[in-house]
Amino acid sequence: MEDSRELYLPTLHYFENSNRFSGSLGALRFMLTPEVVMATPKEVNLAASSIHGQLWHGPYCLEMSQVEAECTVPMSPAGLADLRAWLEAHR
Numbered sequence: 001m002e003d004s005r006e007l008y009l010p011t012l013h014y015f016e017n018s019n020r021f022s023g024s025l026g027a028l029r030f031m032l033t034p035e036v037v038m039a040t041p042k043e044v045n046l047a048a049s050s051i052h053g054q055l056w057h058g059p060y061c062l063e064m065s066q067v068e069a070e071c072t073v074p075m076s077p078a079g080l081a082d083l084r085a086w087l088e089a090h091r
Contacts (some may be wrong), residue, residue: 005057007087014045015051022062028091030055030069032083033074049075053083080081 007025010055014021015034022031030053048058052072070085073079 007084007091009080009084009087012080013075014076016046016049021069025087025091027057027059028055028058028087029060029062030087035072036075042073046075048062050077053086055087061066 004016005025007037008023009032010019015032016036018034018036020033022029024030033052033054035050035052036046039045039048050072051074052070052091054062054070056062056068058065069086069090071083073082073086
């Protein structure tokens with residue numbers, strides 16, 4: 001039976017503030033970790049920043065699981081769309 005729920009991802013602004021995000025959908029678990037490069041003390045250099053994703057399946061947290069796949073995308077709207085597609089492909 002296919003899971004019809006939508007995969008939630010936070011906004012780009014969430015990652016710009018160096019926040020990690022963990023999520024799940026069914027058996028899929030994932031961790032998204034930003035690598036933020038600052039242009040100035042108050043401005044993020046989006047072109048140089050990225051988001052690193054790790055995913056696994058099962059009931060346990062990252063530390064108790066084996067990562068099955070990893071992906072790094074630019075910190076941009078297109079990068080978030082690529083992350084969503086990557087995660088959806090591994091549902």
